[in-house]
Amino acid sequence: MTNPLAPDWARRALAALATALLVLGLAACGPGTGGTGTGPVQGVQLFGAGAQPSFSPPGAACVGDCVGAQLRLEPEAVELASACLRFTRAGSWSTDAAGLALVEGSLETQGRDGRQTQPATLRLQFNGAADVATSVTATLTDARGVVLLGPVTLGRQAAAGVTAACTP
Template sequence: MSTIEWLSQRPRAALGWLATLLAAVLAGCGPGVGGTGTGDTASALAYFGANPASLCSSELAALAACRYDGTTATAVPGAAPVLLVDAAAGARVRVRLYEDSAELVEACAPLEFRGQWGVIAGQAGRFYGHTDPDVAPAPALLEAQPSGTGLRLTLRDAEGRVLLGPVIVTATAAPPGTPVCP
C-alpha cells in the first residue's frame, strides 16, 4: 500500500502528517534563521552597548541609496537595497545594504555577517551583528568608511580581531557571476 493510499484511508493520520510537515517548514521562518524573521541584531547592539541609528543620517547616506519623500530635504528612514562588490567580475566579497542593515558574504572563506547600523557615543557608526548568523552566531562588527566611490570595510570579532579586510567595495547594478577563489 502506498503512502497516499494509506493516508487517504486514515484521515487523522493524514492530518497529523500534514501538521508535522507544516511545522517543519515553518520552523525555518523565524527570527535569526534567515527566514521571514528579523534576525537578532538587537542583541548584538546591546552586546556592544550601541544604539540603533539611521544609516541615512550617516556619512554613508549617499552610497546607501537613501530615499527622500520629495517634499523636504530629509531622508525617509532606511535605505533602498544596494549591492556592493569587491570586483566587477568574480566578486568574492558581496555586501547588500538595505534599510539600516548590512549583509556581507565572503564566498571563498566562507564567511557571513548580518548586522544593523548603530552608534556608541564618541565613536563612528558601524554595523553591529553576528557572523555565521544562521548556524552559530558570534557577535561581530563591520566598520564602513567612504572610500572614493565605494566603501572601505573591516569586519572584526567581539575582541576586535580582524576577520576580513580592509577591503574596498563599490556599488554594482547587476549581481556578479561566480566568485573567483584562489
C-alpha cells in the same frame, strides 16, 4: 466661552511652539542622523569585489581573501558575505559625518565543527554619503577586535550584479 487665564495670543504661541518642536523632532530622525528614519541608504545598495558568493558559507575553512565579497545595504539591514563567512545586522544603522558606520551584528562561519555564530562588528568607511558612494572600505572584527576580513575596498555594483575589482 474663552478661558480668562489663557489669552488667545498665548494659546496660538504655544500651539506654534509645539508644532515647531514636533517638526524639529521629526527632522532629527531622518537619513544619516542615527534616528529611526529611513537610514543612510534608500532601497538596496550593493557593493562587491569578485564573483558574487552565495549567502550560505561552504564547508571549507576560510581563506581570508576578498574574492567574492559582497555587501548588501538596506535602510534596516546590513549583510556582508564572502566565501567563508556571513555577517548580518537586522535593524537600523547610521553613518557619522565622515561617512563611517560601525555596525554590530552576528557573524556566521562554517568550520570543521559545523556552523558557528558569534557577535561581530563591521566597520564601513564610505568615500562619500552612503547613498551615493562609489566605494566602501569594509573591515570585519570579532568581539575581541581581531580582524577577520579586510580592510577591503568594495566597489558599487549595479542591481544586475556587475562586479568591481578588489583592493586589499
